[in-house]
Amino acid sequence: MSNKLYVFGHQKPDTDSITSAIVLANLERALGLDATAYKLGEVNKETKYALKTFETEEPLTLDSVDENCDVAMVDNNEFSQSVSGIEKANIKMVVDHHKIKFETVEPIFYLAEPVGCTATILYKLYKQNDVEIDSQIAGLMLSAIISDTLLFKSPTCTKQDVEIANKLSKIAGVDIETYGKEMLKAGTDISEFTPYQVINIDSKEFNDKNTKFEISQVNAVDLDSVFSRQSELEDAIQKEIQDKNLDFYMFAATDILNANSKIIAIGNKANAVEKAFGVNLENNTAMLNNVVSRKKQMLPNILNNLD
């Protein structure tokens, strides 16, 4: 038997990061490996809803990996977003759909495709390896695609994501629209969260051109209710900026029904955000029409406007 393979997504996991770890570990087990899925942080409400619907246990939490431990990364490829110790782990596989910043000493399996969701790529890996997709695995993959593409509304969504989601919904036995809206809604309830928890629901740190910044995103069905807490959210953001020595922080509340985002941007270089989207920050906020995707819209626009 080979060494144990640890499979996990990124820190502050979203639905794709959790379910794709489960789905890839299941595939690798079917192919004879001793693979186990882990999570790198607390599971959010949307993901909990998906796991409950498809009767799946939450993966255990992984705090760090040992030197030369065999690992597979899903839904990310950047060490800064991964587990403690990843630099010295033995990375066997990466399956991802993000921009690439990666280096190895030896050849490995690395599959990235410019599609909306890691699950879309994993569906094809199951097919390629002739491994059956049961209703549970199909439901988890479908949940990830709905989550990452905001029910196909995100510009990151491709024809492949839609086609594969339709196939998966048949296997999983759920209606995409009905299930999808319920799942997304489950993720927007932030009423019980502290401001710190709100901005850390799905937040990623980036570092480019000597600029260190963080983009945090929450889904919402009612932007006003999110911004009724603007003042305390700003306090939490200011603390993050100080603690992490960030040049700026952008928080985006994305209206999943109307496909817009309202942002808070704070920090010495917050003008990069104004340049990136052609807006003026008023009271630290701005409305970004038709902007819903961090990966395809927020991040590249900002990267192109750093000095």
Place this chain on the structure above:
Amino acid sequence: MSNKLYVFGHQKPDTDSITSAIVLANLERALGLDATAYKLGEVNKETKYALKTFETEEPLTLDSVDENCDVAMVDNNEFSQSVSGIEKANIKMVVDHHKIKFETVEPIFYLAEPVGCTATILYKLYKQNDVEIDSQIAGLMLSAIISDTLLFKSPTCTKQDVEIANKLSKIAGVDIETYGKEMLKAGTDISEFTPYQVINIDSKEFNDKNTKFEISQVNAVDLDSVFSRQSELEDAIQKEIQDKNLDFYMFAATDILNANSKIIAIGNKANAVEKAFGVNLENNTAMLNNVVSRKKQMLPNILNNLD
């Protein structure tokens, strides 16, 4: 119609780099893209033999690519080994089997697998996309696998390479052993080459831990005839070291029948080679038993022994 897609391998192309460019361009055309294969340097004798056998024209030479030109990289992912202008090109795809050192601003298609040859991965992409492999394409893929795995003798060779080569030989209508030995032999004739040409048949530059070095490899059926030219080869190597400001240069003549390599190593940090293989350089040379693969044996051993 989409933009034209330029498909190419690495500088100083080997058989995999040339044929995989042709094979991937053919696949992308079958999928509706305007794709054309190019070469980044002169085609070697082994590759010429393969192209002639399977009645295929040499690709045109590409000297540089324009900004935002759509490109696909095969058999490598490092800008230092690629075409001039690659930094500002729009890299759409990478299909490769080497260690990864890569960065993008947007998500792209990136497929790397730890197999012996790019052609092995391309075979699976044809299957996955239901595109027919005709006898010409099969012959080109087979030639690449034979070349990269030294007829399955290299430690880089995997079960997949062997299985797929066997399938391809049936489609191509050639006997692997007979054709393979003839093709490899065609590549070992260096009698008409200047010393400069000999060391540049298949040479790659690397840069790690503040050490800039080059590893050059030629296949041989008779090591003595190669080393009868040691003195003039050393002169050519010394010139490369000076021109490129290298810390050391390793030239390996690999005996493809007995699976050993005899090396010349020169330069300020040539002791890294001694440490890497546990040998003492005598008259700048050493015999490396059972060492045939630059990627899997020479390079990682050296990288692990740089100060």
